[in-house]
Amino acid sequence: MTNEILEQLKAEYPHAVSLNESMQNHTSFRLGGPAAALAIPNTIAELQGILAFCRQHQLPIFVMGNGSNLIVRDGGIRAVVIKISGALSTVVLTEHGIEAEAGISLSALAHAAVEAGLGGLEFAAGIPGSLGGGVIMNAGAYGGEMKDVVAQVMALDYAGQEQYFDNEQLQFGYRQCYLQGRELIIVKVSLHLKEQDPAISRALIADYNQRRRNKQPLQLPSAGSIFKRPPGHYAGQLIEAAGLKGARIGGAEVSPMHAGFIVNVGNATAKDVEGLIHHVQEVVAAKFGVHLETEARLVGEES
Numbered sequence: 001m002t003n004e005i006l007e008q009l010k011a012e013y014p015h016a017v018s019l020n021e022s023m024q025n026h027t028s029f030r031l032g033g034p035a036a037a038l039a040i041p042n043t044i045a046e047l048q049g050i051l052a053f054c055r056q057h058q059l060p061i062f063v064m065g066n067g068s069n070l071i072v073r074d075g076g077i078r079a080v081v082i083k084i085s086g087a088l089s090t091v092v093l094t095e096h097g098i099e100a101e102a103g104i105s106l107s108a109l110a111h112a113a114v115e116a117g118l119g120g121l122e123f124a125a126g127i128p129g130s131l132g133g134g135v136i137m138n139a140g141a142y143g144g145e146m147k148d149v150v151a152q153v154m155a156l157d158y159a160g161q162e163q164y165f166d167n168e169q170l171q172f173g174y175r176q177c178y179l180q181g182r183e184l185i186i187v188k189v190s191l192h193l194k195e196q197d198p199a200i201s202r203a204l205i206a207d208y209n210q211r212r213r214n215k216q217p218l219q220l221p222s223a224g225s226i227f228k229r230p231p232g233h234y235a236g237q238l239i240e241a242a243g244l245k246g247a248r249i250g251g252a253e254v255s256p257m258h259a260g261f262i263v264n265v266g267n268a269t270a271k272d273v274e275g276l277i278h279h280v281q282e283v284v285a286a287k288f289g290v291h292l293e294t295e296a297r298l299v300g301e302e303s
């Protein structure tokens with residue numbers, strides 16, 4: 001992956017591609033080293049063109065959505081990072097619900113559904129991810145999850161070919177989906193939703209958002225819950241019971257407000273966050289014999 005090739009990619013897609021782009025600007029944790037190249041395709045055709053370029057020049061690819069579940073290491077990502085967020089966000093009403101491009105934010109999608117008199121996505125209104133990232137992670141909250149509403153996904157493989165998956169083929173589980181770790185980019189999603197009075201949906205969203213504000217340190221950068229819920233427990237409760245609220249390494253802190261969150265209290269590095277994750281895992285394992293598995297995805301190179 002030479003600089004010359006990356007310059008050529010930028011020259012071919014000047015509005016979509018930037019080089020040596022800091023991932024601090026593209027992750028909710030506000031940390032991480034640079035992407036060798038960052039591509040934000042505006043159309044499916046442009047995405048296919050970028051994929052063809054990467055294939056022709058054998059460039060490695062990393063796909064991201066809104067970066068709200070990512071910890072990018074301090075050495076950055078030596079790949080073409082394809083970001084499906086911000087752009088690729090059209091929404092069309094269908095007979096049974098909505099078909100949307102994967103780059104729309106879950107919040108915008110949930111509100112679009114409400115305005116169309118469709119219910120079922122209220123749980124997602126406060127989750128700061130993209131639709132594609134929400135599907136991959138089977139994002140969920142307040143008793144709802146993407147599994148309940150996704151009817152079909154259209155993805156592109158790295159050769160630019162369309163691949164279709166229905167709900168069953170997606171094999172959803174707790175923060176699990178068949179598409180995780182595969183060379184597939186979610187581009188479009190069909191959602192089955194039910195008719196619902198917008199006033200009811202708005203009240204639900206207001207209630208969920210209030211509960212989030214009361215419980216979660218939303219004013220500080222983070223990746224949300226850093227650990228998955230271990231069977232039979234809540235990660236936050238175990239971490240709090242282990243006396244780890246407020247524990248710090250560098251600029252990374254176990255939130256005193258919600259022990260399930262690690263927050264960036266100022267200039268945290270990914271190394272700080274990773275160090276704190278390991279510390280929490282060790283202490284909780286020693287005290288309670290429970291292994292905490294990270295929900296946030298660690299990617300990229302150490303510096």
Ligand SMILES: Cc1cc2nc3c(=O)[nH]c(=O)nc-3n(C[C@H](O)[C@H](O)[C@H](O)COP(=O)(O)OP(=O)(O)OC[C@H]3O[C@@H](n4cnc5c(N)ncnc54)[C@H](O)[C@@H]3O)c2cc1C
Binds near residue numbers: 084
């Ligand atoms: C304050 C806060 C609150 C949160 N609350 C919740 C919550 O209540 N419930 C919950 O489930 N999560 C929550 N999260 C975590 C996060 O928002 C979700 O996991 C979300 O689904 C991630 O979406 P994203 O677009 O940001 O994905 P990213 O973080 O960009 O990526 C996550 C993974 O998905 C892959 N990916 C993303 N987009 C695509 C695509 N189009 N095609 C293929 N692969 C893709 C990436 O490679 C990566 O492996 C929270 C996060 C924060 C910061």
